[in-house]
Amino acid sequence: MPISDDLRELCDLSKLEIPNELMIETGKKISEVLLLFDKLDEFDKANYKIDTNNDIKIEKPIDALRDDQAFNTNAVKRNLETKMKFSNSKNGYIVGPRI
Numbered sequence: 001m002p003i004s005d006d007l008r009e010l011c012d013l014s015k016l017e018i019p020n021e022l023m024i025e026t027g028k029k030i031s032e033v034l035l036l037f038d039k040l041d042e043f044d045k046a047n048y049k050i051d052t053n054n055d056i057k058i059e060k061p062i063d064a065l066r067d068d069q070a071f072n073t074n075a076v077k078r079n080l081e082t083k084m085k086f087s088n089s090k091n092g093y094i095v096g097p098r099i
Contacts, residue, residue: 088095
């Protein structure tokens with residue numbers, strides 16, 4: 001059974017290195033997965049109402065989880081006070097090489 005070009009391209013795009021001996025078996029497994037997706041597409045969802053909040057326990061509203069607050073620490077003050085000196089600088093900017 002020849003190995004399809006689609007399977008080789010899929011392996012290349014997903015950066016999978018599958019030996020030639022396993023290509024046929026891998027192709028069969030991928031076909032099975034695609035058939036399962038086709039069966040899911042055939043499922044009639046019109047008669048079902050999905051209630052997504054039954055499984056999630058919300059203890060606090062999202063907005064009440066945490067307020068971001070800035071803290072002044074000694075490390076932050078030290079970093080602000082540190083002056084960096086570069087050998088290649090002009091008018092407060094770093095001069096890079098010309099391209």
